[in-house]
Amino acid sequence: MRDTIIQLVYLASSVLFILGLRSLTKADSARRGMQQAALGMLFAIIATLAQQEIVRYDWIAAGLIIGTIIGIPLGVMVPMTAMPQRIAISHMFGALAATLVGVAEYWLHSTDIGHARMGALGFEVLFGSLTVTGSFMAFGKLQEIITGRPVTYRGQNAVNLTLFAVTIGMFVYLIVEPASPIVFYTMMGLAFLIGIFMVLPIGGADMPVVISLLNSYAGLASSATGFAIGNNVLIIAGALDGASGFILSIIMSKAMNRSFNNILFGAFGTVQAASTKSAAGLSVRAISAEDAAIQLAYAKLVIVVPGYGMAVAQAQHVVRELAELIEKHGGEVKYAIHPVAGRMPGHMNVLLAEADVPYDRLYDMDEINPEFDRADVALVIGANDVVNPAARTDPGSPIYGMPILNADRAQSVIVLKRSMNPGFAGIENELFYNEKTSMLFGDAKSSLSKLVSEVKTV
């Protein structure tokens, strides 16, 4: 009887989770929907504590308390600029939980486990382990503890593929012969290595895809845990997480016009000897804050193109200030958000939302691209590849074919940039040399502040 009630509570939780995710389709209903999902989580936890198998609560209480103490600041205090890192860390914790449960299960049941369950268990520990180290590496790269440049060495792909093949081989072996602890723990060790080696050669600009993929893997590991311990709500939640991460990675890689293969194994970002158009003989036009301010104040439509540089400079609040001033002068301000701007999906959106920019001013690439033609000014802040016309015109360019924002179609383009150093991709941006473009050099935040004070005087 008790078991039935617990299972029914799990069912209710599953429904609340699905409804919670569905509420994310509309910004207005989203918050309440997710709060309901949180309630579902609470019910599931309480129901589990009532399970017959649980006889001692001391370690549970300790874990819950410590987890809450660590979790609260991670939820309340992390600024939006650090969201990619925080998401990477949470993938790590999620995968860690799945892996450890798998190890505990194996420790207790390696001798009497069936082949199907062993398959689930092996999958859980394999994907869990590689996601733990992979996410930690991603965190390191985002936090810039590890270099953001791709780290490559000769024969790297061969090493990675061999490692992967051996690990899969061990996995298959375990399904056939579950009672092989040495193979199990070695497989886990190798999986940890795979996580490290896979993320090592990936450059900072490709992080949106990697983070989405790790999201997916953490979910799949959780789902496999559900198969292994016979818990349906885990299977469902893991499947939702896995599907979500996977869909996001596909969206991200389409937006970069590169296949998974290329991103994971292609070590983009190394300086390529391909046909990078030389900048010799071309000059850029620099502009002062005063003149830029005049353009902005008299513009009827300004489209802001934010990029990772804006996040780095923590300039989002000043952007909003500037936008409000432009609106006071009777102009309209729209924000063009490229899908891979920033270091994770939706990065720019939360940064601007944190700065109190109303979300109906934020537009996706497909919505905003037609509007550039009638824009008086395109204000490019710390964005580079997403507005590089070479993606349309230069077949030799590494970013050729990538959908971009049509900033070059605006009447005038003002680019905020620290210096003329090439961005992460290491390629020249033709937009900068366009005759409609002027460069406002300097740190984004201070340039914007100057613009704010200048526009006030216009």
Place this chain on the structure above:
Amino acid sequence: MTTTSVIQLYVFVLAAFVGYLVITRVPPLLHTPLMSATNAISAISLVGSLVAAGSNRGTVSTVLGFVAVTAATINVVGGFIITDRMLGMFKRGETRKGAAEPSQAPPTKAERSAL
């Protein structure tokens, strides 16, 4: 394969379909809260860790379970809090032409950081 395993497979496949249908409708605007939300939800693996930590089946299981409980709880608590925080930031604007409210927040900070 046992019937249980097959049923579990049904559950997985159906959930994956539902996931696909729901998530492809989430606008790019909300992709970040989507990631933190799915993370928080998949921390339901807490449920498995609770059993490992509390069923008294030996030190290894209990200790591993304890660490797993801690990690999963961090994700549950942190994940739902940050998702809620992010979702609270998304506000609609009124279409105002000309009469914007004067911005108060960081003019002094801006002046301080202007070189």
